[in-house]
Amino acid sequence: MNRIKIIFSLLLLLSASSCKEFLDVKPLESISDTETITDQNSALTALRGVYSALASGDYYGTSFQSIGYLTGDNIQWTGSQSQVQEFINKKVNADNSTIASVWIAIYRTINRANNVLAKVPAVTDPTLTTALKNQYLGEAYTIRALAYFDLARTFGGVPIITSPTTKPTDNSGIKRSSQADTYAQALKDLDAAEPLLPTTVDRYRVTQKTVFALKSRYYLYQKDYAKAEDYATRLISDATNYKLLKPYGAFFQSDARGTAESVFEIFYNGTTEVNSHRGQWQPQTNGGTRQWAPNDALVALLNNPAIGGNRSVLVAKDNQNRWYGNLYYRNPASDPSYIFRIAEAYLIRAEARAQQDKLTDALTDLNAVRDRAGLTALTTATAATKDAILLAVENERRVEFALEPHRWFDIVRTGRAPAVFNLTDQNRSVLPIPVQQLLTDKALEQNPGY
Incomplete structure (x- = not known):
């Protein structure tokens, strides 16, 4: 399947299902890409599309999460699909359907975030106040940061795309960045998000507290232990809002x-x-x-x-x-x-x-x-x-x-x-780049050993 066409066709559909508990807005149907974000209401709808992509079955709904535990040593596979057993055996092949769907789902999330980041700043609707505009941008930056962080720890270096896809050829020919640069993109987005977000507590929606959490994880992975401790402490110190529940x-x-x-x-x-x-x-x-x-x-x-x-x-x-x-x-x-x-x-x-x-x-x-x-x-x-x-x-x-x-x-x-x-x-400490992507875009190179 054509990587760019898949991403393009999936990512421009921003009117996803309703999640009123964290984004109270009615879905807007049949919005063209050129007019998706024109006012406060459509900006919020587009942002809801970013959350919907994050929650999708191929990202945090199931497939991406399954990589984290199936490839560990806690879980067994009782079914018959050999591609799942590849994770258990830690010998994942490039034609594995799970990694193919995860790749597409994460880039779908990135593209929706890119759409918000590119278009919201230009909206002049007076109901989209500066505070709201900053919040929407901060949320999009944070979710894009999580997406690049997840790509880096799963696949190593990947193509870094920070502009929205508007036609199938937009992202063709972009070479993979290094794993270090992919992680750096995640930090850059978190740094951009932190001052834009409210300091309130919201367990379903990104706030500054979410950035603290993701930065603590990021710095642990980077072995910057002083900063990992610092950001973890910012959460733990807020004992009014965050605590270990018993049992x-x-x-x-x-x-x-x-x-x-x-x-x-x-x-x-x-x-x-x-x-x-x-x-x-x-x-x-x-x-x-x-x-x-x-x-x-x-x-x-x-x-x-x-x-x-x-x-x-x-x-x-x-x-x-x-x-x-x-x-x-x-x-x-x-x-x-x-x-x-x-x-x-x-x-x-x-x-x-x-x-x-x-x-x-x-x-x-x-x-x-x-x-x-x-x-x-x-x-x-x-x-x-x-x-x-x-x-x-x-x-x-x-x-x-x-x-x-x-x-x-x-x-x-x-x-x-x-x-x-x-x-x-x-x-094998990183997974292979899905073979469909390699066949579609000759600028992509496979990870060593695959």
Whole structure:
């Protein structure tokens, strides 16, 4: 399939389904690209299209997230599609349909953000005040930053496109930037967004707090531990709005959503917006397929009172005595997708502090997460060295985010993939550029080893 034509045809449709909980605006239908953003109402509609792309099934709705946990060591595949088993085996081929759909979905998100960033500044509608205009731009910058960050950690360097696509040939011939430059684009967008956004708390919509969260993650990946600690602290210090809920299941069980645990999550209403995760995890008796299931190793960790604590609620047994994942369970499928929880800020700060030899402070943060899970505190006697604390953080992240898309990226970013995953081919620490893109655009080059 033609990469540019696919992106062009998908990305110019900005009137996506309604998400009134975070963007209260009625969809505008049949808007041509040249007139999509002409006033405050159409600007908000276009921005809602950016969020809809982020929430789509091929991005944070399911497919991109699946890369983060299927390629780790917590999940088994119970179905028959060999392309999914490629992630489990850590031998993903360039013709894998999941990476093809993820690539398109992320660039769709980028293009919609580009459209907002290019057109909103020129709107003269008096109802689109300077404050609103800045907010819309800040939201688009932040989501584009997340998109480039996700591309960088998944594929390495990618083409950096910052202008909207208006015709199929617009993005043809753009060579891949380096991974470092792709990460740098994400930071550039976050820096641009931070002063534009409100300081309020909104768990479904980007604010300045969302930027703090993504910057803390970004700097951890870049091994800038002082800044990772700084931005994580900005969230943790806001204890009025962000806190670790007890017990662990309180942030998702009993149809909970938008709790104090959440910094940024995606809202799905189960009708016009559906989170397809549920169908993959739930067993047949609950209307799912259970094609993704916790493996024996993860089940043992979660059910070990000294390791999983009360996080054992993440798994359950069906009527055939088989374990299944229970983070996504709602019917209709309205489970949130969690992009950033406050638990991540604690564990980012714990890791960053340990890397700076602030071992006592690191243990304090690590133990906050352990305490919420009903575990006893680690001490300098049980975790006496920097390396011991870093390993404890790694292990804690494995169970804390067991069914969220962190494990693969965590182990790769710390250089521990050979030891943990027995990944002897370092070329496999990033995934291949989808073959469809290579066939369409000769300016693209494949990652080494594929």
